[in-house]
Amino acid sequence: MGITERKEREREEMRKLILDGAQKLFLANGYDKVSIRNIADEIEYSPATIYLYYKDKNELLYALHQRGFVKMVQEFQPLLLLTDPFEKLVEMGRAYIRFAVENPELFDLMFIMMAPMDTLDKEDWMEGDQAFGLLTQVVQECIDAGIFQKHNVQATAMMIWSGIHGYTALYLRKRLGMLPECDRESIMDDAFNLFCETLRHGL
């Protein structure tokens, strides 16, 4: 009875076809400029068909958010090989910011938009947990190396993530208008380095 298995495979292929189409349009035009009808046109199916494979638009966004985490964790892999734990931490910060600038729509889905989170009924958020795990590991290494004091690892990681995330989110959401255009970039560079130095000498 290989027939149910083929059906399952075909279903999975269809889900991928839909998600690929959605990804292409979303990342090119932004979330709120792409409709279910646009996606349906892209993959040459009727809009109603999409609802046979995904509960609603939010579930589609959640699936894309998952792909975003796969991509991000991939991009983090190489710098996990760095030997100096503090350098590793700083480079993770840079990688986070770079990922956001290069993939603003994905970043939005992963860390800013409410919509994809509305699908999880509980509060697990596996993807976030995995990514946060990478950070806590590096923070733990910094503590073990005597670079950071022995505070709660999770609280320390949370504090660092907040700093980098705020920096990134304010930039992406165009909230830097009060910094004079000409030296905005240098001020932001200074702010990043200041954060790193402060962690280095004050934690």
Add this chain to the structure above:
Amino acid sequence: MGITERKEREREEMRKLILDGAQKLFLANGYDKVSIRNIADEIEYSPATIYLYYKDKNELLYALHQRGFVKMVQEFQPLLLLTDPFEKLVEMGRAYIRFAVENPELFDLMFIMMAPMDTLDKEDWMEGDQAFGLLTQVVQECIDAGIFQKHNVQATAMMIWSGIHGYTALYLRKRLGMLPECDRESIMDDAFNLFCETLRHGL
């Protein structure tokens, strides 16, 4: 010729009527659950009338975002009287977080949503500039008091704002799902205090 002045006054009253209606509905139900038609019903005018006073929905959101800043700056006033500059800074951080928790929709409009920013063609953002000015002042006081080193004030302020903003935004956008429910609050408390201590001893 007091007639043009009355007309101008009536126009301003109508703008207020619309904005009050919009505010009431937006703050109660959230931005994307309130339509122009809802607002029109609330104030007992036709939807088209709203467009005679506001260019589009984004302009309405921008006007509300402005009101948010008035409210926030008001709430900041009392703690600007504190004498210890570092204590002042910490309390400003707490006030920022408190404001966000108590007025999530307003905070959204002010610091997270893209829509209200789309109305400003240039990149001035007066409201943000004024609020950021309050922060830079306090940071300057910390530098003058020898609590902080003599780094660039704007970069220092930006770094601090990033930390507090990231903390707040991650909470509001439900990105703390990886912290165990039971001790999430204490971890976040620790993270805030850790940030303050780190600034205190490392900046």
Add this chain to the structure above:
DNA sequence: AAATATAATAAACACTGTTTAGTAAACAAG
């Protein structure tokens, strides 16, 4: 009193996410 300018709206336009009812193809049973 007639002509003009202003304020407000009903109705339409071009969309949106989602659901329902119905059809054509694939499969299972006799």
Add this chain to the structure above:
DNA sequence: CTTGTTTACTAAACAGTGTTTATTATATTT
């Protein structure tokens, strides 16, 4: 091979959305 049934898909509809246009009623000016 023909039934009956399940599955995959879609056209059409529902109930909205932001926004514009053509029209009417009122207010102001000549």
